[in-house]
Amino acid sequence: MIRDLTLGQYYPSDSVIHHLDARVKLFATMVFIVSLFLLKSLYAYIPIAVVMTAVIIVAKIPFKYILKGLKPILFLLILTVAFNIFFIDGTVVFRLGFIRVTEEGLIFAAFMAIRLVLLIMGTSLLTFTTTPNQLTDGIEKALGFLRYIKVPIHEIAMMMSIALRFIPILVEEVDKIMKAQSARGADFESGGLLKRIRSMLPIMVPLFFSAFRRADDLTMAMEARCYVCGRARTKMKPLKYKRRDFIAYCGVLLYLGGIIGMRFIG
Secondary structure, three states: OOEEOOOOEEOOOOOOOOOOOHHHHHHHHHHHHHHHHHOOOHHHHHHHHHHHHHHHHHHOOOHHHHHHOOHHHHHHHHHHHHHHHHOOOOOEEEEEOOEEEEHHHHHHHHHHHHHHHHHHHHHHHHHHHOOHHHHHHHHHHHOHHHHHHOOOHHHHHHHHHHHHHHHHHHHHHHHHHHHHHHHOOOOOOOOOHHHHHHHOHHHHHHHHHHHHHHHHHHHHHHHHOOOOOOOOOOOOOOOOOOHHHHHHHHHHHHHHHHHHHHHHHO
């Protein structure tokens, strides 16, 4: 059973990574993202790719689901690589009219492509192993110290949770509206860019009405349950560190130490 989310898909599994505390996985994801920008050698990305592959195997997530997360950024990836190849000055290795390819452009394009792919894979791994509720609870718990400077962490986490829950509903609503408009003769495929943009207007208006109606229903439901912002609230499944979480923290710190060591050595 796969549940669609905007940030990825939650893939149920009995692996140890799925049972880790959300704060551990958020910390590991941040360390992984930082490590991608610390290294300056293409060869240095080999151990990062090996670690990523090992984590995916331990998490028992099929690689096809990880690769599926790269489809939405395929156009951005191609555009980024093309800009870096053709618009960076350096030693020319190929020229065709005003189009030229430089050695520095090829190297930098490879850097950007590898970084972007690994970045999406790392964040997809987080959302494949963590439910939206666990993510928001982890953010609220990890940033709880900000309450002392009057930052409304609970309210921010609540907004994130509601947004994550509404996104699949709105996607389903868009699909229903498009099918209804297509049954009435609307055409969303043919024509140029401006025509396609204009054809989306009959979708946006009912979508906004539907979103506001659902938001009003949610507000009434929260008020009926006596929800008050700023009040201390209990949780059905509070986050608590276990032994495996401390072991995971040690593993992440070892990984970070290895990346910093490679940075200085390289």
